[in-house]
Amino acid sequence: MSASEIETKIREIICDQLDVGAEDVDASKSFTEDLGADSLAIVELVLALEENFDIKIPDDEVDQIRTVGDAIKYISDRSRG
Amino acid sequence: MPRRVAVTGLGVLSPLGVGVDANWRALCAGESGIGPITRFDTTDFPVKIAGEVRDFDPTRWLAKRELRQMDVFIHYAIACAAMAVEQAGLDREPPEAERYGVYVGAGLGGITTIESTIASLREKGPRHGISPYFVPALIINLAGGQISIRHKCKGPNMGHVSACATGAHAIGEAARVIAYGEADVMIAGGSESTVTPVSIGGFASARALSTRNDEPTRASRPFTASRDGFVLSEGAGILVLEAWEHAKARGAEILAELVGYGRNADAYHVTLPSPDGEGAQRCMRLALADAGLAPEAIGYINAHGTSTAADSIETKAVRGVFGKHADGGLVVSSTKSMTGHLLGAAGSFEAAVSILALREGIIPPTINLDDPDPACDLDYVPHRARELSVEYAMSNSFGFGGTNAALIFRGVR
Numbered sequence: 001m002s003a004s005e006i007e008t009k010i011r012e013i014i015c016d017q018l019d020v021g022a023e024d025v026d027a028s029k030s031f032t033e034d035l036g037a038d039s040l041a042i043v044e045l046v047l048a049l050e051e052n053f054d055i056k057i058p059d060d061e062v063d064q065i066r067t068v069g070d071a072i073k074y075i076s077d078r079s080r081g
Numbered sequence: 082m083p084r085r086v087a088v089t090g091l092g093v094l095s096p097l098g099v100g101v102d103a104n105w106r107a108l109c110a111g112e113s114g115i116g117p118i119t120r121f122d123t124t125d126f127p128v129k130i131a132g133e134v135r136d137f138d139p140t141r142w143l144a145k146r147e148l149r150q151m152d153v154f155i156h157y158a159i160a161c162a163a164m165a166v167e168q169a170g171l172d173r174e175p176p177e178a179e180r181y182g183v184y185v186g187a188g189l190g191g192i193t194t195i196e197s198t199i200a201s202l203r204e205k206g207p208r209h210g211i212s213p214y215f216v217p218a219l220i221i222n223l224a225g226g227q228i229s230i231r232h233k234c235k236g237p238n239m240g241h242v243s244a245c246a247t248g249a250h251a252i253g254e255a256a257r258v259i260a261y262g263e264a265d266v267m268i269a270g271g272s273e274s275t276v277t278p279v280s281i282g283g284f285a286s287a288r289a290l291s292t293r294n295d296e297p298t299r300a301s302r303p304f305t306a307s308r309d310g311f312v313l314s315e316g317a318g319i320l321v322l323e324a325w326e327h328a329k330a331r332g333a334e335i336l337a338e339l340v341g342y343g344r345n346a347d348a349y350h351v352t353l354p355s356p357d358g359e360g361a362q363r364c365m366r367l368a369l370a371d372a373g374l375a376p377e378a379i380g381y382i383n384a385h386g387t388s389t390a391a392d393s394i395e396t397k398a399v400r401g402v403f404g405k406h407a408d409g410g411l412v413v414s415s416t417k418s419m420t421g422h423l424l425g426a427a428g429s430f431e432a433a434v435s436i437l438a439l440r441e442g443i444i445p446p447t448i449n450l451d452d453p454d455p456a457c458d459l460d461y462v463p464h465r466a467r468e469l470s471v472e473y474a475m476s477n478s479f480g481f482g483g484t485n486a487a488l489i490f491r492g493v494r
Contacts, residue, residue, distance in 0.1 A: 019146035040150075043213035051209055 006053075006079055007072050013052055014068060017045045027069030035068075045071075053079050083260035086339040087328040088490070090169030090321030091433045092161030092270075095420045096132035096314055100164055105437050108416055108445040109466045113298035115312050115421050120276045128285045130297040131276045132314025132421030150214040151227065152191035154317075157426075158224035158272035159231065161319035165268065166232055169321040170333055175233055180265040182236030183225040184255040185319065186247040188425030188480075189275045191219025196277050224272055236264040244480030245385070245422065246344075247271040248318055248429025249488055253342035255322050265327040270429030272317035284313055287352065291388060301422075302449035303386035303415035304396070304457035311387040314421025318430030337436040338491040340473070341372025347483030354391050354479060358398025361477065364485035365402045368475065372489045376403045379411065379489070380471025381444055383435045384461075385479045386415025387422050393456035395477065400459075407459055412469060414462040418448045428478035432488055435474040439492025442470040 001009070011025050018035050031037040037045065042065075046057050049071065055078050057065070065071050093100065096114025097107035107114070114132045123129040139148055139156040142163050148156065162185070175181045194215065202210035217223050222240030229238050237258050241251040248271025255269035275281075284290050291310040293300035301312040328335050345367060347360030354361065369376060382399065386392055392415075400407045416434050423430050438444050443466050450463035471492070478486045 017146070019144060040213040040217075041146075047209055047213075 001079065003076055006076050009052065010049070010072050010075055011068070013048050014045065014071070017041070017048050025068050027067065027072065029068045030066055049075060055079065084262060085325035086256040086259050087323045087325045087335040088320050088337040088339060088436055089323045089328050089333045089335060090165035090167070091336065091436065092164030092319040093317070093430055093433050094134060094137065094157050094161050095316035095423060095430060096134055097420055099137055101433070101437070105441070108419060108434060109443055111419065111446050111448045111465060113301070113419050113448065114314065115297040115300055117297060118276060118281070121278050126281060126285065127292050128281055128290045129294040130291070130300055130312060131281065132312055133276055134315050149212070150218060151223070152194040152218050153274035154187050154190060154272045155218070155224045155227055157274060157317035158185050158319065159227055161270065161272065161317040162228040162232065162268050165319045165321045169323070171232070171266065171321065175266070177265070178233050178235040180236055181232070181234035182255070182258060182264040182267045183228045183234050183238050184241060184251040184267060184269040185225040185228060186241030186243070186251045186271045186425055187221045187224060187273050188242065188244050188247050189273065189280060190221040192275050192280050193277050194219040196279055228268055232268065234268065243484045244482055245424055245427055246478040246480035246484050246486040247425035248427060249432060249476060249478035249486035250344060250428065252320055252322065252339070252429055252432055253344060253486055253488055256339045256342055259322055259324050265324045267322045268319060269322055270317065270319035271426040273424040273426040274315040275424065276313065276315055281313060289389065299449050301388045301418050303384070303388045303418050303447055304392050304454055304461050305450055306452045306454040308388045308392065308454070311389055311417070312421035314423050316420070316423045316430060317426045318433045320429065320432060335493045337439060337493050339488065340491050341368040341374065341489030343367025343371060343487045345485055347485065349483050351483070352481055354394045355483065357401065358394045360483060360485050361395060361398035361479060362401045365398065365475065365477070365487045368487035368489050374473060374489065377406045379403070379473050379475050380469070381435070381438055381474040382411065382413040383431045383474065383476040384413050384415045385477045386417055386447070388417065391479070393454060396457045396459055411460065412444055412462050412467070413459045414445055414447045416445050428476065428486060431476045431478070432490070435476045436490050436492070439471065439474050439490060440494055442468060444469050
């Protein structure tokens with residue numbers, strides 16, 4: 001999967017999980033501040049990312065993923081190419 | 082002196098339709114909402130029929146992402162609460178939110194979510210097989226919790242659980258809260274959605290359900306000699322109860338007054354009613370005493386009437402309480418003949434039906450009463466609705482565990 005494919009896929013998952021439009025998922029957007037996610041929605045999003053990219057995101061690293069950009073960077077760094 | 086309790090809003094959902102108008106039209110037309118089960122493959126099940134809610138679009142009341150965060154019984158509760166609140170004309174931001182409460186229960190609660198999660202746990206394991214929403218999706222008090230969040234009700238909040246008497250108990254207990262002065266408005270009732278393999282299988286295993294699979298619309302046949310069990314069904318019934326003076330002060334239309342409530346226990350058996358309906362008799366008498374009414378004042382009883390052996394016991398109990406009046410003008414009907422048995426939602430759905438009967442001057446019928454059981458010998462309003470103006474109606478609800486509830490309403494037109 002290319003970097004842009006990964007990014008596209010992540011945006012799709014975020015749109016689906018948080019029920020927001022593609023136009024809302026700028027890299028700078030915070031899941032909790034801007035996209036209406038609560039703590040349970042974050043857990044659900046993390047699990048969906050794990051399933052889709054076949055990775056494990058340890059609970060103590062979830063705090064690193066606060067924005068759309070954080071998610072793209074985190075997954076891109078770890079996703080098998 | 083207890084405060085008077087008004088009913089100012091009704092929200093209902095059943096296999097007969099969504100909302101008061103659709104349900105009332107079908108009830109007066111004597112239509113059945115029962116059909117073949119579509120929710121799961123019934124091949125190996127002895128019971129293949131149920132009352133499924135159809136044409137319900139939860140996105141009228143819930144955002145898409147919220148749907149998977151809640152069991153279906155909570156979708157139903159939220160929808161009916163919204164309908165009842167809309168009819169009552171309550172403010173979106175109540176000025177005294179701590180004086181608004183929610184008592185909404187369920188019999189079984191989120192069994193659909195439990196079953197699907199056990200399946201996904203087996204398939205995907207504990208990390209990905211169990212949603213972070215699993216617990217709040219299924220626990221019974223989350224119906225009331227979700228309603229309180231949506232309608233900003235900061236007063237008393239509980240989920241009552243008393244099997245098939247749940248909805249009636251939630252309403253009766255909510256009325257007590259108002260009568261005692263602890264809240265001015267209570268959103269109250271029950272909700273249920275359990276057309277699932279384990280639920281149908283469980284009730285079937287207890288031999289509680291009709292197996293008249295070839296004639297779904299004739300399967301729920303209370304008070305007949307050929308009745309062979311209840312038909313499991315789903316839906317919700319939610320009322321807005323309000324302190325009488327509070328409703329008057331804000332100019333709300335009062336639909337009915339809740340004048341009497343009785344609740345007690347048989348202390349006899351988990352599923353069988355006590356002989357001669359001794360517990361049910363005491364319960365009806367408690368409601369009459371609470372209302373300060375003689376038995377002769379009651380014009381209509383919406384019976385528990387589930388289409389099981391217990392129908393003849395309820396008949397005996399009514400005779401025990403109402404004496405000569407049971408043959409002297411009292412009419413009794415079981416609307417479960419049309420809706421099937423909404424379990425935890427039955428008592429509150431039927432409370433709404435009783436109120437509509439009082440307001441409209443029409444008694445909905447007991448359909449399928451083709452072959453009355455000789456032991457069931459009251460005026461059950463067979464087959465066709467009847468125009469009849471009555472002042473007071475009683476709604477009976479009895480549940481597994483020997484728990485009983487009776488509500489009495491006075492119509493306000």
